[in-house]
Amino acid sequence: MTQTIAPRVRVLVLLLLAATGLLLAGAGPASAHAALTGSDPQQGTVVDKAPDQISLTFSEKVAMSDGSLRVLDPKGKRVDQGKASNVSGTTYAVQLHSGLPDGTYTVTYQVVSEDSHPVAGAYTFSIGAPSQTSVSVSGQTAGGGVVGWLYGFGRYVSYAGFAVMVGGAAFVLACWQRGSGVRAVQRTVVSGWLALTAATLLLLLLRGSYTSTGSVGDVFDLSLLGQALQTKTGAALVSRLLLLAAAALFIAVLFGAYDKREDEEKRDLTFGLAIGGTVVAAGLAASWAMAEHASTGLQTGIAMPVDVIHLLAVAAWLGGLCTLLVALYRADTPIERSAVSRFSTLAFGSVLTLVATGIYQSWRQLGSWSAFTETRYGQLLLVKIGLVALLVGIAWISRRWTGRLGDAGSVTLADAEETDADGTAVREKERVGAGAAGADSRRAAQLARQQAAVDAARRKRQRDADPDRFGLRRSVLAEAGVAVVLLAVTTVLTQTEPGRTEQDAKAATSSSASSSSSTADSSAAVTLDMPFDTGGEDGKGLVRIDLNPARVGANEMHVYVERPNGRAFDVPEVKVSFTLEAKNIGPLPVTPDRITTGHWSAAGVQLPMAGDWKVAVTVRTSDIDQTTVSKNAQIG
Secondary structure, eight states: OHHHHHHHHHHHHHHHHHHHHHHHHHHOSOOOSSOEEEEESOTTOEESSOOSEEEEEESSOEEOOTTSEEEEOTTSOBOEEEEEEEEETTEEEEEEOSSOOSEEEEEEEEEEETTSOEEEEEEEEEESSOOOOOOOOTTOOSSOHHHHHHHHHHHHHHHHHHHHHHHHHHHHHHTOGGGGGOHHHHHHHHHHHHHHHHHHHHHHHHHHHHTTTOOGGGTTOHHHHHHHHTSHHHHHHHHHHHHHHHHHHHHHHHHHTGGGSOHHHHHHHHHHHHHHHHHHHHHHHHHHHTTSGGGSSSOHHHHHHHHHHHHHHHIIIIIHHHHHHHHHHTOSSOOOHHHHHHHHHHHHHHHHHHHHHHHHHHHHHHOSTTHHHHSHHHHHHHHHHHHHHHHHHHHHHHHHHHHHOOGGGSOOHHHHHHBOTTOOBHHHHHHHHHHHHHHOHHHHHHHHHHHHHHHHHHHHHHHHHOHHHHHHHHHHHHHHHHHHHHHHHHHHHHTSOOHHHHHHHHHHHHHHHHHHHHHHHHTTOEEEEEEEEOSSTTOEEEEEEEEESOSSEEEEEEEEEEOTTSOBOOOSEEEEEEEEGGGTEEEEEEOOEEEETTEEEEEEEEEOSOEEEEEEEEEEOSSSOEEEEEEEEEEO
């Protein structure tokens, strides 16, 4: 039966790895956790006089470096002066050269949000009148490309390594102290340490390129590495490496000397390892909390300790589950029912902790029930909740299998040494082997190896013969499979803009647009916002029409296409038509010219008569995906 299980295990592992890869690949660039909520001059506006500076306002504080905020003239030449400065709160400004000529100017920014994620974007404004521009910002992304994918993979490996190392050590100390002498368990915990250490070094190397150029060639740029070390995230990664050195000492004591101690010494050592291990594990968890979501936003003084507790509970549950799986499948020493029962209790406590801390984190990151369905963070959180519920359901099945394990189902090593499959006394064979060793040491060594192989095969048959233990192994394997996908979703979630931030940014943008619309109304201009969905992949967005002066005769029209998160949407084609249905006039087609990413413009749009005009916009997002949306506007 074991031979038939092994291929199934390999197939399941491959499927889980494929699912994880799809999740990580589908994550794309890290979503912005700081959103642009305002600018002066505003996007798409035409100012009569050249401004002295450009200012941008974000939803939270950001980190800027040389070149983070640039202003380019129609020919692509920089017209800003030096590094941007913090004017007040979350507003940053850069000075402009004097005497700028008329035309369309492009503002580009690439900053790092307070929770460590890069943010990039661009928009245009005009001085005097709009003009053609040679600037293209279609590739203006942050955290994408090969470097972004590697960074996301490194984050996943670091989370997994932390869970396996901390959860495996906790499993040995709290549930199965005999496991400290089991080679398979030792390899599992050490593998977790190696994975976390390697992933941390990788993240540190990638950090500079990830938050700036995104180029693979800049990964080993020492100047970028130096800049990364001076940031909050860089300090957190260095702290993690120092704590991993302490963790290595902990692992060496746990697996090197722990199993050889007497019972009284082992109790004292267990207490010391538990205290020291908890301190090290909490420090490692804090290296995430101090640099990511918990470190910014509401109630950071509460959020960071809660995040540490949440990560420790995740590690105790999922890492312990991984170690239990190894013990059930790979350990020569069968694990006792009591050890499985203790882990079941530990896992139950971890789940309760996860629920309590998860509710607080969800409230803090979402802020409203609507954010569950209206934001990507909320949608991913719903997937995570579903996976946790599935995992708890499978864990309940595992708990039932554990309860059905009898004393006979837990064959101890001493029992396995007493008899072999034929009922022959093993110790008698060992005495015969010892006699043979006196006559021929080479023959004795060969017999010893054969006997060890026979003993291992016998113990494995005895272990696998128990149907209750077999059922437990299958349910724990299913738990581990769901845990792999759950960890991937969690990794993507940490790279996604929190729902509260996204909705606040949208509200601020809408408020700014309303203010702009009110100003436009005073000059008889019209602004129309129309959501669209072409039905294809990445086909949702918002199209905004600015028509000035919205009167009979010639008008100037600007079309802005945005993604749901407010970023400029680089679509291949936009068409506009005007229809006055009451007078059977139209549709009058207008094909605007592309100015820059997400910005289209047309001058001299002739509207021959006053009335309630239907403005229809056709947006094409791919070769086959397009849609038409419309809204009425009062002209004249």
